[in-house]
Amino acid sequence: MNEVKSLARCRDQDLAGAASGAGARALLASITTKEPRFEGRVVVRTSRTRRVLVGAVAVGGLAAAAVIGPALLGGGGTATSYANSAMDIRLQGDYYVAVIKDPLADFAKFTEGFKAVGLNVRLEPAPSSPTQVGRIIRVKAGPGGGVGDHPNDDRRIGSGTTPAGCELEQAGCAMTVMVRRDYAGNGVVELGRPARPGEKYRNARPATVKGEMLEGYRADEKTVGEVVAEAHRRGLKAVFEVITPAPDHNGWNVDPDKQSAQVEDDWIVWEARSEKAGVLRLQVTEDRLPKNPIYGGPKPAQFTS
Numbered sequence: 001m002n003e004v005k006s007l008a009r010c011r012d013q014d015l016a017g018a019a020s021g022a023g024a025r026a027l028l029a030s031i032t033t034k035e036p037r038f039e040g041r042v043v044v045r046t047s048r049t050r051r052v053l054v055g056a057v058a059v060g061g062l063a064a065a066a067v068i069g070p071a072l073l074g075g076g077g078t079a080t081s082y083a084n085s086a087m088d089i090r091l092q093g094d095y096y097v098a099v100i101k102d103p104l105a106d107f108a109k110f111t112e113g114f115k116a117v118g119l120n121v122r123l124e125p126a127p128s129s130p131t132q133v134g135r136i137i138r139v140k141a142g143p144g145g146g147v148g149d150h151p152n153d154d155r156r157i158g159s160g161t162t163p164a165g166c167e168l169e170q171a172g173c174a175m176t177v178m179v180r181r182d183y184a185g186n187g188v189v190e191l192g193r194p195a196r197p198g199e200k201y202r203n204a205r206p207a208t209v210k211g212e213m214l215e216g217y218r219a220d221e222k223t224v225g226e227v228v229a230e231a232h233r234r235g236l237k238a239v240f241e242v243i244t245p246a247p248d249h250n251g252w253n254v255d256p257d258k259q260s261a262q263v264e265d266d267w268i269v270w271e272a273r274s275e276k277a278g279v280l281r282l283q284v285t286e287d288r289l290p291k292n293p294i295y296g297g298p299k300p301a302q303f304t305s
Contacts, residue, residue: 082116087123089113091181098123099162100175103193119179121157121187126202128192129274131211134168134175135159137190137203156180157187200276206303207272207280214280219272220292220299224284225265227272231280238280243270245285245293252283252293261286270294 080091086105089098110123166173207214275281
């Protein structure tokens with residue numbers, strides 16, 4: 001346990017900006033203040049598994065494209081297409097479809113493309129666990145914005161692949177972000193990208209789902225000793241996040257002052273998340289509780305397989 005305990009401290013800056021709460025979407029760890037706060041239930045859409053995309057992708061002739069200036073309607077007006085080394089964006093029907101050629105490119109390259117076609121959208125590829133590569137992790141949208149897996153009349157920002165339905169590890173398959181041409185909001189889109197070696201994941205995916213590090217293992221409600229033993233068996237390390245449950249156990253938060261606690265083998269694990277390649281983050285309490293505070297009850301089936 002000494003090796004694991006030496007990694008137990010979770011720093012405030014590593015966890016800042018993430019939401020928390022019981023319910024079907026307790027996918028994100030939270031810590032933004034010195035004192036614990038309890039927040040209500042939230043619900044998250046489920047997403048289809050994506051595999052790791054290695055390096056930049058090539059789609060047809062797009063791979064050879066260098067920086068291309070805006071293509072204008074006639075001699076003036078709004079750009080309908082733009083391309084640079086990171087992305088290629090074109091108007092297709094009611095949507096601008098951005099093909100991501102280099103998911104590791106600088107954020108400014110993506111913002112540049114959307115700005116060229118008149119959209120105030122900032123696309124930020126974020127390091128993600130394998131099952132979230134190519135998926136929208138988080139969208140912060142202003143007036144007129146909405147979020148969905150695939151855009152339609154009611155969904156103004158979405159993600160996908162090109163060709164449609166392809167798997168990202170396949171040659172010629174690329175991530176896409178789609179934004180309605182009349183989108184008037186100020187959108188910030190975090191899109192899952194492959195993490196560099198040693199880079200922490202921006203998302204907080206349960207590590208027990210298919211494609212993640214603890215696939216097929218139920219870590220919830222087991223002791224720290226049991227879960228750490230399984231982690232070591234798989235060649236994984238673990239860090240701890242000591243959570244503070246709400247009084248009714250229908251919510252939780254993280255108190256930064258409690259992160260230096262000496263976590264023992266008999267403490268209880270309520271969730272195991274993918275922290276970075278080869279490292280799990282175990283969310284724990286010292287005592288066994290009447291129910292799982294992460295979910296306000298039994299862990300939902302979509303997070304167990």
